Structures are given as C-alpha cells and as structure tokens.
Amino acid sequence: MSLREYTRKREFRATPEPAPDVPLKGHGTRPIFVVQLHHARRRHYDFRLEIDGALKSWAVPRGPSLRIGEKRLAVEVEDHPLSYATFEGDIPEGHYGAGHVDIFDRGVWNIEGDPLEALARGKLDFTLHGRRLQGAWKLVRTAKVEGGKPQWLLIKRDDEYARDAEADDLLESDAPATRDTDGGTRGATRRTAPRARRRPDWxxxxxxxxxxxxxxxxxxxxxxxxxxxxxxxxxxxxxxxxxxxxxxxxxxxxxxxxxxxxxxxxxxxxxxxxxxxxxxxxxxxxxxxxxxxxxxxxxxxxxxxxxxxxxxxxxxxxxxxxxxxxxxxxxxxxxxxxxxxxxxxxxxxxxxxxxxxxxxxxxxxxxxxxxxxxxxxxxxxxxxxxxxxxxxxxxxxxxxxxxxHAQSDEFVIVGYTAPKGARRGFGALLLATREAGRLKYVGRVGTGYDDATLRALAARMEPLKRRTPTVELPPHLPQLPRDVTWIEPRLVAEIAFRGWGKEGLVRQGSFQRLREDKTVEDVVPQSAAPVISSPTKVIFPESGITKQQVADYYRAVAHLLLPEVARRPLSLIRCPDGIKGQCFFQKHHAETLGPNVRSVAIREKEGGRENYVYIDSVEGLLDLVQMNVLELHPWGARIEDVERPDRLVFDLDPGEGVEWKAVAAAAREVRDRLAEVGLTSFLRTSGGKGLHVVVPIAPEQTWARAKAFCEAFADAMALQAPHRYVATASKAKRKGVIFIDWLRNGRGATSVASWSLRARPKAPVAVPIRWDELGRVKSGADYDMARALRRAASQRKDPWEGFQAATRQKLVKL
The missing domain is CATH 3.30.470.30 (DNA ligase/mRNA capping enzyme)
Structure with a gap:
C-alpha cells in the first residue's frame, strides 16, 4: 500500500489528522511502533509498525493479548504517515474513522532481517520496546480476505513479558491513557511492578x-x-x-x-x-x-x-x-x-x-x-x-x-585509494590520529571489508571529498599513489593492528567498524599511558588537589599544552612531596623520567654535550606528572634547530607597590611599541604576579641577535618612562616599577608554558588570553586549576588566533 490511499480517504482541512507531508519531530534512527485506541463506530486498537518510511497498519478489534500463543485478528488497513504516531484527538463525524483516538503505547521495534521481505512472506517475528508492550510478538497473514483487506493474526511469543493480561487490562479504565510530554504514554501498569518493600532514604x-x-x-x-x-x-x-x-x-x-x-x-x-x-x-x-x-x-x-x-x-x-x-x-x-x-x-x-x-x-x-x-x-x-x-x-x-586482548584503536579517515580488479567502492582507507592538536598520518588499511561495507563506506565518503590533502605526509613518504581521494576528517574507524612500524605507521591493519558514537575530537593516541602512583597524595594543600587530579588536569589540557612544549627542550620543576615540600629544577634527561620522555643532545657553553628533556606525546606528559613534575618551561626554539629561536617572551614583573592596572597598561604599551616595529604579539597570564607578552618570529636569527633585540627594546621602554619601568634585574631598583624581563630570551633560558600549572598555593595556571580580555583579568594568577579546566573545555576559539601566521615575522635593528 502507499499513502495515496490514506490521502484519498481524508479531507485535511476538516480533520486534525496529519497530512502525509508533515514530518515526525524527534524521530531517531530506530524504527518506531505505535498502538492507538480508536473509539470509532466499532472500538478497536490500531497497531502500527514503521516499515520503509511509513506506518504499516492493522486494526485489532480486541487489542493485543499478552497471553502466550493467543491469536488476535489484525485486519491490514492503509499505510499511515510517520507523523501519525503522535496523533491524538477527535476525528469529526461524517469523516473516515470518526471518533476519539488515544495513544495506548509507543516505542521502538526490531526484526531480524529485512522487514519488507518478512511482510511479503506474510510472517513478521519482531520485538516491541514500549512502556506497556514489550518482548517478542509475531504477525502471521491468513488466507482469508474480507472486503479486499488482508487478515493477519497478532500473537504474543513465549518470553519473560508474557502474562495473563490483554490490552484493556493495562488501562486504568476505558478512558484514554495519560499522555507523556515526549509523546509516549504513562498508564497505571509499568513494565516493572512497584516494589513492595520500603524504599531506602537514598x-x-x-x-x-x-x-x-x-x-x-x-x-x-x-x-x-x-x-x-x-x-x-x-x-x-x-x-x-x-x-x-x-x-x-x-x-x-x-x-x-x-x-x-x-x-x-x-x-x-x-x-x-x-x-x-x-x-x-x-x-x-x-x-x-x-x-x-x-x-x-x-x-x-x-x-x-x-x-x-x-x-x-x-x-x-x-x-x-x-x-x-x-x-x-x-x-x-x-x-x-x-x-x-x-x-x-x-x-x-x-x-x-x-x-x-x-x-x-x-x-x-x-x-x-x-x-x-x-x-x-x-x-x-x-x-x-x-x-x-x-x-x-x-x-x-x-x-x-x-x-x-587484541590491539585496536580509533583513527580518523582522511582519504581513500581507488579500487583495483573486481573490488568496488574503494581500495584502502588512509588514516590519521590526533597528536599535539594536529592530524598525523599513520598509514593505509585495505582489508577487513565485505561488499556491503565497501558500498556503505564509499557512500559515506562521497560527499566529504576535497581537492587538497587532509594531512601532511611524513618525510619518508614523499608522495602517495596518484589515485588518492582526500576527504574532510569527519569519520572515525576502529582498526585492529599488530603494533607500529618503525616509521610510526600501523602494521597489518584490518578495518573493524565505523564508530558512529565517536567524533574526531575523541581520537587520541592510545599508546600505553603511565599509571599514576600515590594518586591520593595531596600536592596543593590549600586546595586539596591530589596527584591524580594534577594528572587529570594535564590529560584534559594536553591538546592545548602540547603545541606549546612538544619537541622543545624543557626545564622542569618537580615537587615530590607537593608544593609544601622541597621542589627542584631539572633540565637534563634521566631514564627515571619514564619511557615516553625523550632526550636531545645539546652543546653546552663549555663545549661538551648533555642530554636535555623533551616530550612529543600525551604519554610523555603523563610520565612527567608521574615523576611529580608540576611546571613546564620550554625553550624558545625547537629541537630540530636549537640555535635559532622562534619566539620571544617579555615577562612583566611588578615590583612592590605596583597596582594590577599598571601591569595591564604596561602590557598594552609593550604590545603597541612592538607593533610600531612590525611585530604582532600575544598575551598570557603568568600564573604568578605578572603577564607575559609573547612574540613569534621566523627561526633565522641567532640567540645573541634575539637577546640583543629584547635588551634594546626593554632599555628603550625604561629610558622613555623610568618612573614606570626598569630593564635591570636588580631588586633594589624594582620597588614601585615594573621589571621588563628580557633575560628569558637567551640561549637555554626558558619561560613557563601556556596551560602549565605553577608550583604555588591555590594551583594557579599560566593561561593564554585575548587582548580584549585583559580588562577582565584581576591578576597574573587569576586562573586556578579549576577555572583553567572550565576555560579549556568551553573555549570555542583560539585566544591566540593568528599566532601561526605571525611565525614569519622578522626582527628589525633597534
């Protein structure tokens, strides 16, 4: 049947029943069923199952029986639109089906296999999931036909939901059931009987x-x-x-x-x-x-x-x-x-x-x-x-x-290759994971698909095609086959594989399934994460923050922190007994720091070489937390070229007696003076007393040149306003003024990273902010760990938007 018969029988200007083109609001992915009690010329129940975009409908004069094997006549009637599943009300006299309609039950249903094939065979074995009707049922078509309408039998199967009852017994009375706000029904009988025992005081x-x-x-x-x-x-x-x-x-x-x-x-x-x-x-x-x-x-x-x-x-x-x-x-x-x-x-x-x-x-x-x-x-x-x-x-x-037991993980699908031979759809999926806030290519997977999966995945990827590469290829893969089609990174696949190759690609991968319940943001590298020992040890006594909470914090902000610190030499502040105990500074690598903490050999001033610490993953970050690291201070250069800095930091450190509004004004003035020499700058709270003004630059100058620029800039500011600024570290000269600390821009000098905790009372955090937010900031320690977590979870836009574009800036001679 089709909705043509439904339309032919109704005058929609006079009946409240929905027209066929009215959509069903709030419809999910599972097929629905509805049973309506129809007080027409002859009272009956209308039993409707969603099949192929419509409600296949049967009139059941006596209603469904919950007794095992009891047959109830079900006369097949015209298909109804899905929107009819929410219809309740009065059909006017003189119109088809005149009378009152109530929703008796509504829910979802399942059948093993194709419901259309079962309908054609005349036998549907299915399961109902409603408030009043649950469990296994079947509809069987009989040979009898009355007035051209096929007759069926509705029968309850043997399961835990069968009992000595029928539809009328589930009503409080013959009156309509109480309607739920979500379109369902709530009657006196629930699927689980009320408890006889006295309920606890939860x-x-x-x-x-x-x-x-x-x-x-x-x-x-x-x-x-x-x-x-x-x-x-x-x-x-x-x-x-x-x-x-x-x-x-x-x-x-x-x-x-x-x-x-x-x-x-x-x-x-x-x-x-x-x-x-x-x-x-x-x-x-x-x-x-x-x-x-x-x-x-x-x-x-x-x-x-x-x-x-x-x-x-x-x-x-x-x-x-x-x-x-x-x-x-x-x-x-x-x-x-x-x-x-x-x-x-x-x-x-x-x-x-x-x-x-x-x-x-x-x-x-x-x-x-x-x-x-x-x-x-x-x-x-x-x-x-x-x-x-x-x-x-x-x-x-x-x-x-x-x-x-079997190694598997979720990866982002970023493209596919063309099929070869008799295969249809595609050849192999190109995969990526998220690392340090970016997508990283991890290889191809060409097995694990049956024909249906190939067709379904190809259809899902078709509207996502793009012309430009979705990921940057690693150096050992100068090019991929010419038949690659790139797609927008929207789909997540679970892949079984046998470890990682030496170039960081999945070995012997096999497609398992598409993860409809996960988004690209849920994909993180899942190599073995360290277990945090002594998780209940209190690290920040004033706030009661434990070691586990510190680890949870760094895990939560890792996607924001890692771009700041990954593949840069680090200086660390470790506090094995919390901030009330002895904290110490460490910059050289030691095996005890953990298996995911890396080392890079750097020439020392005396001429020898020492192994410095760096990390490149969430696991490395958590290894450091396990070893009681609280603060991370990166170099202003990457390990690939430690002799050429790519960022400068001006630390505005207020002396005794300086009000916060003066510190904020100083930051704005530093920004404006930098802009005069063609440099865009960015702002963060230090987690301490002051603010940091950060300047990305092209990595083409030596440390000596970068440091000389910063010294000349700070000297010029101090010379212009000596009553406000000082460019010397001497504490005797800093009372009532702001020290523009330019010394953090020498070789081996460091500044605290954005999103790093500080080993200070109340667990403050160094947080990047927009310039237009500065007026709302009350101190350099305005963000504690809890507030920083909320900001990290809620921010929709990078406060340092434009930072990457500014990495091409060049220094001028002052």
Missing amino acids: AERARALPGAKPARRIEPIKPQLASLRETPPPGETWLHELKWDGYRMLADIVDGRARLRSRNDLDWTAEHPDIVAALEALGVEDAVLDGELIAVDAHGRDDFAALQRTLEGSGNAPLRYVLFDVMRLARIDLTGVPLIERKRLLAALLEGNTDPVLAYSAHVVGHGPEVFAASRKQGMEGIISKAVDARYTPGRTASWLKVK
Missing part, C-alpha cells in the same frame, strides 16, 4: 559517603574516559570490570523522569523507551548514572555487530544497559566519593530491579592478571581497571585503564 545513604556533598546545580555530567594500557595494574588498590563492547550511555533522572544520552550528548531517550521505563521504575527522583549499551547473543556475550543491526532495525538481539557508576543520587554529588563506595551504592540501588534490560557491571578487587586471563576465556574484548579510591573525573584519565 539522600541519607548518599550523604553519609566520604567526599559526598550537596549538588549545587542539577546538570549533565561529562563521562570519564579510560586510557589504554598493555597489562592490568597489580595490587588491591585497583578493581577490574569486563570491558563491554557497545555504546557508552549516560542516564539523567530529574524529577523522576529519565533521559538517555550518548558520550557526545546526543539524546537517545526516544530510541530506548524500555530502558527509560526501567530506570524510572527504580523509584528515584534524581540521579546520574553511567554505563554501556550492549546487545547479547545466545550465549550471553556482548555482540557489537548485533547491536548495530538492532539499532538500525534489521537485528533483533536483546539489549542491555550495563551500569557501572553513579555520579549523583537524590541531589547529592558523588563525583568526589571513592569509586568503591559509589559502586556499593549503585549495587544497592539496583538490588530490587527485576527488569532484565538493566544490569550491574560486577567487579573484582585485585587479581588483575587473573581477571584479564579469565576475560579472554569468556570471549570478551578485555577489562577496565579502575583505582578503587578514584573520584569521578570527566575526560580521559589514568585512574581508569582499558586493557585489551
């Missing part, structure tokens, strides 16, 4: 946990992410869970109503009404939960391919929401509570749940190697190891570790 239980505090704002919490590691950590300070192979899903319960969202904050509520109903049946008014959406096979194992087919509507695997964390409960913020306590509370919350769609992710404390080995025998992908005392920290952290 607020009291949550408030009693160490680290719990009242939730000041009821808002979504971003998910915590795990870092990859080759082996599980030993000891009783870690617990280990199975690594579920599905889609990350978070649940927010507010005023008793549940909302589901993906890790990228896509709304999945309408896609999973059965999970929503089960969560609401827990009987809590407020909660934020974390878990994984999986599909299970006949043996109870997770199956990602089955999950994808089920979400597309062509599969019928049972779905489970496996819960492993609770971050808020009864308006109590639990993110500061140790993980082991949060999991105990979550287990108690789920204790009375009888709905199979919800599951608890069990764990084992200690015995990491044994749990990892057992997960292999179970056919699982691996395990997640978590520090038992860790707080819940959004973003990628080292207190959650994923340990996989």
Whole structure:
C-alpha cells in the first residue's frame, strides 16, 4: 500500500489528522511502533509498525493479548504517515474513522532481517520496546480476505513479558491513557511492578559517603574516559570490570523522569523507551548514572555487530544497559566519593530491579592478571581497571585503564585509494590520529571489508571529498599513489593492528567498524599511558588537589599544552612531596623520567654535550606528572634547530607597590611599541604576579641577535618612562616599577608554558588570553586549576588566533 490511499480517504482541512507531508519531530534512527485506541463506530486498537518510511497498519478489534500463543485478528488497513504516531484527538463525524483516538503505547521495534521481505512472506517475528508492550510478538497473514483487506493474526511469543493480561487490562479504565510530554504514554501498569518493600532514604545513604556533598546545580555530567594500557595494574588498590563492547550511555533522572544520552550528548531517550521505563521504575527522583549499551547473543556475550543491526532495525538481539557508576543520587554529588563506595551504592540501588534490560557491571578487587586471563576465556574484548579510591573525573584519565586482548584503536579517515580488479567502492582507507592538536598520518588499511561495507563506506565518503590533502605526509613518504581521494576528517574507524612500524605507521591493519558514537575530537593516541602512583597524595594543600587530579588536569589540557612544549627542550620543576615540600629544577634527561620522555643532545657553553628533556606525546606528559613534575618551561626554539629561536617572551614583573592596572597598561604599551616595529604579539597570564607578552618570529636569527633585540627594546621602554619601568634585574631598583624581563630570551633560558600549572598555593595556571580580555583579568594568577579546566573545555576559539601566521615575522635593528 502507499499513502495515496490514506490521502484519498481524508479531507485535511476538516480533520486534525496529519497530512502525509508533515514530518515526525524527534524521530531517531530506530524504527518506531505505535498502538492507538480508536473509539470509532466499532472500538478497536490500531497497531502500527514503521516499515520503509511509513506506518504499516492493522486494526485489532480486541487489542493485543499478552497471553502466550493467543491469536488476535489484525485486519491490514492503509499505510499511515510517520507523523501519525503522535496523533491524538477527535476525528469529526461524517469523516473516515470518526471518533476519539488515544495513544495506548509507543516505542521502538526490531526484526531480524529485512522487514519488507518478512511482510511479503506474510510472517513478521519482531520485538516491541514500549512502556506497556514489550518482548517478542509475531504477525502471521491468513488466507482469508474480507472486503479486499488482508487478515493477519497478532500473537504474543513465549518470553519473560508474557502474562495473563490483554490490552484493556493495562488501562486504568476505558478512558484514554495519560499522555507523556515526549509523546509516549504513562498508564497505571509499568513494565516493572512497584516494589513492595520500603524504599531506602537514598539522600541519607548518599550523604553519609566520604567526599559526598550537596549538588549545587542539577546538570549533565561529562563521562570519564579510560586510557589504554598493555597489562592490568597489580595490587588491591585497583578493581577490574569486563570491558563491554557497545555504546557508552549516560542516564539523567530529574524529577523522576529519565533521559538517555550518548558520550557526545546526543539524546537517545526516544530510541530506548524500555530502558527509560526501567530506570524510572527504580523509584528515584534524581540521579546520574553511567554505563554501556550492549546487545547479547545466545550465549550471553556482548555482540557489537548485533547491536548495530538492532539499532538500525534489521537485528533483533536483546539489549542491555550495563551500569557501572553513579555520579549523583537524590541531589547529592558523588563525583568526589571513592569509586568503591559509589559502586556499593549503585549495587544497592539496583538490588530490587527485576527488569532484565538493566544490569550491574560486577567487579573484582585485585587479581588483575587473573581477571584479564579469565576475560579472554569468556570471549570478551578485555577489562577496565579502575583505582578503587578514584573520584569521578570527566575526560580521559589514568585512574581508569582499558586493557585489551587484541590491539585496536580509533583513527580518523582522511582519504581513500581507488579500487583495483573486481573490488568496488574503494581500495584502502588512509588514516590519521590526533597528536599535539594536529592530524598525523599513520598509514593505509585495505582489508577487513565485505561488499556491503565497501558500498556503505564509499557512500559515506562521497560527499566529504576535497581537492587538497587532509594531512601532511611524513618525510619518508614523499608522495602517495596518484589515485588518492582526500576527504574532510569527519569519520572515525576502529582498526585492529599488530603494533607500529618503525616509521610510526600501523602494521597489518584490518578495518573493524565505523564508530558512529565517536567524533574526531575523541581520537587520541592510545599508546600505553603511565599509571599514576600515590594518586591520593595531596600536592596543593590549600586546595586539596591530589596527584591524580594534577594528572587529570594535564590529560584534559594536553591538546592545548602540547603545541606549546612538544619537541622543545624543557626545564622542569618537580615537587615530590607537593608544593609544601622541597621542589627542584631539572633540565637534563634521566631514564627515571619514564619511557615516553625523550632526550636531545645539546652543546653546552663549555663545549661538551648533555642530554636535555623533551616530550612529543600525551604519554610523555603523563610520565612527567608521574615523576611529580608540576611546571613546564620550554625553550624558545625547537629541537630540530636549537640555535635559532622562534619566539620571544617579555615577562612583566611588578615590583612592590605596583597596582594590577599598571601591569595591564604596561602590557598594552609593550604590545603597541612592538607593533610600531612590525611585530604582532600575544598575551598570557603568568600564573604568578605578572603577564607575559609573547612574540613569534621566523627561526633565522641567532640567540645573541634575539637577546640583543629584547635588551634594546626593554632599555628603550625604561629610558622613555623610568618612573614606570626598569630593564635591570636588580631588586633594589624594582620597588614601585615594573621589571621588563628580557633575560628569558637567551640561549637555554626558558619561560613557563601556556596551560602549565605553577608550583604555588591555590594551583594557579599560566593561561593564554585575548587582548580584549585583559580588562577582565584581576591578576597574573587569576586562573586556578579549576577555572583553567572550565576555560579549556568551553573555549570555542583560539585566544591566540593568528599566532601561526605571525611565525614569519622578522626582527628589525633597534
């Protein structure tokens, strides 16, 4: 049938029913179903399944029966538009179907295979996921035809949802069901019966946990992410869970109503009404939960391919929401509570749940190697190891570790080659990862595709084609084959591979799947990240900030910090006992700094050579944090050419008695004087008393030339306004004036990096800012760690926009 018959029977100027061209708002990817109670000349239920862009419809006079095997007549009627799924109201007398229409139930449904083929065969075996109707059903076409309308039988299959009831029993009365604000229905009967036992006082239980505090704002919490590691950590300070192979899903319960969202904050509520109903049946008014959406096979194992087919509507695997964390409960913020306590509370919350769609992710404390080995025998992908005392920290952290049996990772698709021989679609995918804020080419993958995957991926890439290369090729690959087609970096693929080649390319890669749940921003190099020892050790006593929180901070800002420090010699400030203990300065490399910390041999003034420290990855950064590094001070040159600086820094250091507004005015004046000699400059807070004015330059001058320019510039400023500025480091001359520190521009001298913490009370951070933000800054230490994190997460635009273009600037003689 088509919508032509639906249109022919209705006069849309007189009936409130939707016209065929009215779209369905809020429609997700899963096919929907709706059952409407129609008080027409003959009361009946209308049973509708979304198939091929329309609602295939059957009139069921007595309504669906939940009794196993009981047959109910279902007369096939004309197709209805998808927008009819939200229709409730009165069809006027004299019009087709006159009478009152209520929504009895609405949700999503699944079938194994092609629904159109099943429809043509006359037998549909399917599963409903609604508030009132769930589980397995079938529609079977009979040979009888009445008035040209095919007749079917609607039958409930044998499963945990079957019971001695029928549709009318699920109504509070013969009156319409109460309509939900999201278009669903809420009747007296929920999929899980109310608990007979007295409900616990969840607020009291949550408030009693160490680290719990009242939730000041009821808002979504971003998910915590795990870092990859080759082996599980030993000891009783870690617990280990199975690594579920599905889609990350978070649940927010507010005023008793549940909302589901993906890790990228896509709304999945309408896609999973059965999970929503089960969560609401827990009987809590407020909660934020974390878990994984999986599909299970006949043996109870997770199956990602089955999950994808089920979400597309062509599969019928049972779905489970496996819960492993609770971050808020009864308006109590639990993110500061140790993980082991949060999991105990979550287990108690789920204790009375009888709905199979919800599951608890069990764990084992200690015995990491044994749990990892057992997960292999179970056919699982691996395990997640978590520090038992860790707080819940959004973003990628080292207190959650994923340990996989097979090495795989996510990469950005940046292009493809043409197919050869009998292959269609494309030949191989070109891949990249994100490193130091940029895309880095990591090789090609030409295996792992079946014909359907080749066709589907080719169709996805077609509209993304571009003429210019998406990534810069490494030096050992001067050119790629001429048949390369570059695409915009929008798609993320999971690739299985056997390690890395010496040139940094994936070895023996095989395509696994497209990661629809991840964006390019989610892709980070996942080589083994260091475990942070003594994670609860307090580093900043005044703020209570621990070593783990320092590591989490640097992980969160790594994409902003690494462009500042990567492949530059570094001077480090290390504080093994926190800032109240002894801190020391280090610039030479030592093996104890960690496997991801690099060394570069640099000639010393005396003529010999010493190995200096540098890093080029997130892992290197975290190795330094593990060794109690708090501050990073890079050279103004890169390791490829340490003798030619590419940036200058003027540190404005106020003496005793200088007000902050004078420091801000000095920064603006330095900017203006630099502009007079053709130099664009950029600004950052120092994390201390003053400000830094940073000038990128072309790396063509010697250190001596660069230092002489800076000295002459500072001298000129001091000579012009001696009552405001001084260009000498003598403390005796700095009272009441601002020292324009030009000495940081000599060979081997350093300045603190943007986004680096400072080893000072309250954990201040050196933060890059726009010039037009200066008026709102109150001190050089205006950004502490928490505020810097918020800025890093929310900034949409680089405050140093134009910095790269300014790296071609040349110095003039003063």
